[in-house]
Amino acid sequence: DVKVTQSSRYLVKRTGEKVFLECVQDMDHENMFWYRQDPGLGLRLIYFSYDVKMKEKGDIPEGYSVSREKKERFSLILESASTNQTSMYLCASSYIAGVPGELFFGEGSRLTVL
Amino acid sequence: AQSVTQLGSHVSVSEGALVLLRCNYSSSVPPYLFWYVQYPNQGLQLLLKYTTGATLVKGINGFEAEFKKSETSFHLTKPSAHMSDAAEYFCAVSDDPNNNDMRFGAGTRLTVKP
Numbered sequence: 001d002v003k004v005t006q007s008s009r010y011l012v013k014r015t016g017e018k019v020f021l022e023c024v025q026d027m028d029h030e031n032m033f034w035y036r037q038d039p040g041l042g043l044r045l046i047y048f049s050y051d052v053k054m055k056e057k058g059d060i061p062e063g064y065s066v067s068r069e070k071k072e073r074f075s076l077i078l079e080s081a082s083t084n085q086t087s088m089y090l091c092a093s094s095y096i097a098g099v100p101g102e103l104f105f106g107e108g109s110r111l112t113v114l
Numbered sequence: 115a116q117s118v119t120q121l122g123s124h125v126s127v128s129e130g131a132l133v134l135l136r137c138n139y140s141s142s143v144p145p146y147l148f149w150y151v152q153y154p155n156q157g158l159q160l161l162l163k164y165t166t167g168a169t170l171v172k173g174i175n176g177f178e179a180e181f182k183k184s185e186t187s188f189h190l191t192k193p194s195a196h197m198s199d200a201a202e203y204f205c206a207v208s209d210d211p212n213n214n215d216m217r218f219g220a221g222t223r224l225t226v227k228p
Contacts, residue, residue, distance in 0.1 A: 031214065041220055042204060108155075
């Protein structure tokens with residue numbers, strides 16, 4: 001089975017702190033994604049990456065950055081956390097296959113910024 | 115850019131009753147359409163997808179969806195609800211076979227009453 005592992009299920013941080021959310025997948029997927037999930041808004045794409053060291057902005061990249069130094073690992077970074085970044089963060093991965101396939105999701109990281 | 119509208123943020127049905135979750139999309143090209151389910155405290159998992167071919171698509175757990183181009187709809191149905199179907203359901207659309215631009219609806223929370 002495909003496994004996408006997010007390093008922390010629950011985090012509590014203070015305003016202004018730097019936050020790292022880590023995601024690792026074990027299926028050699030080319031694509032990796034970071035989404036933010038908020039009630040009533042569904043999932044919104046923050047960033048995605050289709051290869052090592054490559055990244056593309058999604059719909060809401062402001063306040064976030066990403067790092068992909070290895071194919072299996074995709075990190076989301078909040079340089080200076082703010083209260084409006086309190087949310088559930090979901091990592092996903094998929095193949096680049098030329099055929100639309102499914103995204104495989106981690107269980108999510110719930111971040112609270114005080 | 116493509117987008118998805120899910121009608122009804124909450125749907126409640128009795129056990130054994132028909133489940134109907136509505137999804138409408140907008141896309142400038144033939145879309146790829148997906149339904150995902152999220153059980154409490156878990157990530158999303160794929161229920162079913164439409165790419166090409168037969169417009170009635172069957173998925174896991176007895177769910178199916180029909181792609182209706184004239185109505186720009188992809189509604190999810192299940193003939194008889196089970197208590198275990200209680201979850202949040204997300205419709206998603208993509209124009210890109212490499213999954214790089216998948217966009218999700220706001221979600222519909224399904225409650226199943228005994």
